[in-house]
Amino acid sequence: MTATARTRTAPTTPATPATPTTPATLVIGATGTTGSRTTAHLVAAGRRVKAGSRRAAPVPGAEPVRFDWYDPTCFGDAVAGADSVYLVPPVGDPDPAAVMLPFLERARAAGVRRAVLLSSSAIPEGGPAVGQVHRALPGLFDEWAVLRPSWFMQNFTGAHAHADSIRADGVILTAAGTGRVGFVDADDIAAVAARALTDDRAPDTDLVLTGPEALSHDDIAALLTEVTGRQVVHHHLTYEAMRDRLAAAVPPAFAAMLAGMDRSIAEGAEDRTTDTVHRLTGRPPHAFRAVAVRELAVRPA
Structure with a gap:
């Protein structure tokens, strides 16, 4: 669900610079969609x-540090001086707990509290993949939260297979049928993450994050057509066709899981909205049309 996207410009409100002796927040995946x-x-x-x-890339206002889930030699430097951490699981790994749990043990020992x-609305505590990390987190840290966003709006505007297919062919390919999803803006996820990391009291729960409305992929295609002035259509695939298509790019088990999520959408599993973004940030979540206008070229009037 996650995908790399360009870093959004930080708000212009001046802030007092932090000093090196101030406890830090380690953001894993700091150049990615929600991390940036x-x-x-x-x-x-x-x-x-x-x-x-992975490359300790410069990020405005932050201290770059190398972090690779598959290289434990970088863990010590990454957590040094940190009291909190934002966790983006390794992309495409069907068993992220194998590398994440040893890191979390080390982070706790180093003083991270x-x-x-970042999980998914489609994966419950104890479920597959990151669901196992979700289950372990409360036993590792006294202060914690699990963000379970719905599918990202940026899947259609950033660096994701859907966005690539839209740019190349004007097509969205899913096995989601006419099922609706409460697609959520990555900036809304980040706003909630920042509050969960810095509020005096941690949420100590899991939080399902959605946008303000549930939309089908047919709705998304129509909105993209309206905003960009270029025809976009949604092609309905079977579960098997979607699984096989994904298996060309990711491990078969992960492909089956992703195609299964589409099938769950078709069955109504993601047809919901929540007030979590508004509750934690004090403002309503962004609608898909507004995000599309913000991030895509708009047809001239």
């Missing part, structure tokens, strides 16, 4: 941020 935005929110609030990425995990 979470970093921007934290920096704007004056929080010291260690921006973790709060952890916020």
Whole structure:
């Protein structure tokens, strides 16, 4: 569900720079879709941020640090001086707990006291993949939260298979049928993540995040057509066709899980909205049309 996207510009409200002796928040995946935005929110609030990425890429206002889930030699430097961590699981790994749990043990031992995990609305506590990390988190940290966003709006505008297919062919391919999803803006996820990481009291629960309305992929295609002036259509695939298509790019087990999520959408599993974004940030979540206008070229009047 997650995908790499360009970093959003931080709010212009001036903030007092953090000093190196201030406890830091380690943001894992700090150049990615939610990590970059979470970093921007934290920096704007004056929080010291260690921006973790495989190449320790520069991130405005943050301290770059190398982080690779599959290289434990970088863990020590990454958590040094941090009291909280934003966790983006390794992309495409059907068993992220195998690498994440040893890191979390080390982070706790190093003084990290709060952890916020990015999961998915489609994966419950104890479920497959990151659901196992969700189950373990409350036993590792006294202060924690699990963010369970619905599918990202940026899947259609950023660096994702759907967005690539839209740009190349004007097509969205899913096995979701006419099922509706409460698609959520990555910036809304980041705003909630920043609050969960810095509020005096941690949520200590899981939080299902959605946008303000549930839309089908046919609705998304129609909105993209309206906003961009280019025809976009949704092609309905079977579960088997979607699974086989995904298996060309990701491990078969992960492909089956992703195709199964589409099938669950078709059956109505994601047809819901929540008030979580509004409750935690004090503002309503962004609608898909507004995000599409913000992030895509708009047809001239």
